[in-house]
Amino acid sequence: xxxxxxxxxxxxxxxxxxxxxxxxxxxxxxxxxxxxxxxxxxxxxxxxxxxxxxxxxxxxxxxxxxxxxxxxxxxxxxxxxxxxxxxxxxxxxxxxxxxxxxxxxxxxxxxxxxxxxxxxxxxxxxxxxxxxxxxxxxxxxxxxxxxxxxxxxxxxxxxxxxxxxxxxxxxxxxxxxxxxxxxxxxxxxxxxxxxxxxxxxxxxxxxxxxxxxxxxxxxxxxxxxxxxxxxxxxxxxxxxxxxxxxxxxxxxxxxxxxxxxxxxxxxxxxxxxxxxxxxxxxxxxxxxxxxxxxxxxxxxxxxxxxxxxxxxxxxxxxxxxxxxx
Ligand SMILES: [Zn+2]
Numbered sequence: 001x002x003x004x005x006x007x008x009x010x011x012x013x014x015x016x017x018x019x020x021x022x023x024x025x026x027x028x029x030x031x032x033x034x035x036x037x038x039x040x041x042x043x044x045x046x047x048x049x050x051x052x053x054x055x056x057x058x059x060x061x062x063x064x065x066x067x068x069x070x071x072x073x074x075x076x077x078x079x080x081x082x083x084x085x086x087x088x089x090x091x092x093x094x095x096x097x098x099x100x101x102x103x104x105x106x107x108x109x110x111x112x113x114x115x116x117x118x119x120x121x122x123x124x125x126x127x128x129x130x131x132x133x134x135x136x137x138x139x140x141x142x143x144x145x146x147x148x149x150x151x152x153x154x155x156x157x158x159x160x161x162x163x164x165x166x167x168x169x170x171x172x173x174x175x176x177x178x179x180x181x182x183x184x185x186x187x188x189x190x191x192x193x194x195x196x197x198x199x200x201x202x203x204x205x206x207x208x209x210x211x212x213x214x215x216x217x218x219x220x221x222x223x224x225x226x227x228x229x230x231x232x233x234x235x236x237x238x239x240x241x242x243x244x245x246x247x248x249x250x251x252x253x254x255x256x257x258x259x260x261x262x263x264x265x266x267x268x269x270x271x272x273x274x275x276x277x278x279x280x281x282x283x284x285x286x287x288x289x290x291x292x293x294x295x296x297x298x299x300x301x302x303x304x305x306x307x308x309x310x311x312x313x314x315x316x317x318x319x320x321x322x323x324x325x
Contacts, residue, residue, distance in 0.1 A: 032093035040086065043072050048090070059094060059280035060145055063113030078185075084109055084154035085179055087117065091134070092156055094119035094280060104134035107154040110147035117141065121272075121279060126313050130306075132276060135163040136268050139170070140259065140276045143208045150208070153188075154179040164192045166266045169235075169259075171209035173197075198237065198262045205237045207259055213242040217294065217324040223248055224322050226255050227292040230270055231324060234258040241299035245270035245307065245319065247278060249287035254278040258303070270295075271307040271319070288315040297323035 037048055051057060051065050061069065066083070073079035084107045091105030097120055104120040118138025123130050134155065142150060149171050158180050159167065167173055167188060174189035198206065205211070213236075217228045223246050230244020234257040245256040256274025261267045270293065275285065293307050307319045 033090065036089040036093045039089070041072070044069065044086070047072075057282070058145075058277070059091075059117040059141060061115045066109075066113055066115050080109060080152060081154075081177070081179055081185060084115065084152050085181070087115065088154055088156050088181070091117035091119055091138070094137075095134070096121045096279065098122055098124045099128075103156070105156045106134040106138040107152075108138045108142050108150045109152040110142050110145075111149040111151055112147055114142075114145065114147060116145065116147070117280065118276070121275065123310065123313060126309060130272065130310050132268070132272050133160065133163050133166070135159055136166055136259075136266075136272075137276050137280070139166070139208070140257075140268065140273050141280055143257065143259070144255065144273070144277055148209050150176055152177045152179065156181060159191065162266050164188075165196075165263045166259075166261060166268070168192055168195050168197050169207040169261050169266075171206035173206075196263060201238060201262050203237045203262065205235065207235050210235045210237065215242055215296075215324045217322070219322070221292075223253060223290060223292050224294065224320075226253050227270075227294040227322065228324060230255045230257045230274070231294045234270065236260040236301070238262060238264070239299065239301040241296055241301035242324075243270050243293065243295035243301075243303055245274040245294075245303075246292050247271075247274045247288050247317075248290040249278065249283050250289065251283045251287065252281065254281065254283070269303050269306060271303065271310055275310075275314075285314045288317050291315075291317050291319040292322060293319040294322045294324055 070079050073082055076082045087107045088105045091107050092103045095103035099122045106118045108116045116138050118134050118141050120134045121132040153176050176188040177185050178188050179185050213232055226246035227244045231242045234242045236242050238260050243258040247254050254274045254277040256270040258270045259268040
């Protein structure tokens, strides 16, 4: 789709599209993002282009930015719901789906008033178990931004069973308002009746709202300390195996936290978490120059082998393994 085509078939000027495109190209954001922005109403285009062009944009909007966006929804019955629905295409533009070509986008509003975007990520040449679902992506984006609770979740397609189980690990999961494209909103509790959750295993902690782990590590290496921060704030109440990953690129450092699940298989590894952060920041997976995995030397769960498998597929890097006390 060319700029000329968009200028002819949308209400956006070619100059405006060029401006948006230049901003996004500079930040290495997906090409589709500028097309999605160009299809928003004009006031939203201007605002979102400004927000995206800030140096630290990582597929999220601050509560102040959300307030500015909501000012254009005063005529709506449910302004927050409509804004979240309207942002779904932006989230979808971050999708990496080389296997399915099925682009899933998710938008989450946190209790802080911030809004987060997320999208599915598939990796060709390795087991499908490494696939990141859009709901996992947006929840990770919110959690890494210190959000503690999600109130609204808008998704481009109904959440699969894997994601319903992942969402069920969140604090106040049953109260989340779920919006699926043009369908009426529903409480999450209606999407997972008779559910199995952390409390069935006697666990009171919840994802995004768990205490800091009681672990220690002494290092003067910044990347190791960043990975340790990921382990410190990770969630693993079932295996007691806190772990974190930090990856380095020329653009920056990205930290991932292990997010465990009471049903085990929907758990998200610390490397997947870090790759979500890297991708949503507009960085490229092929830019990774160094990676560190911090975990326990004697826990029942290790991410070393699977991390190496995935990393070897997308980079020439092997994760350095560091054990905490
Ligand atoms: Zn899913």
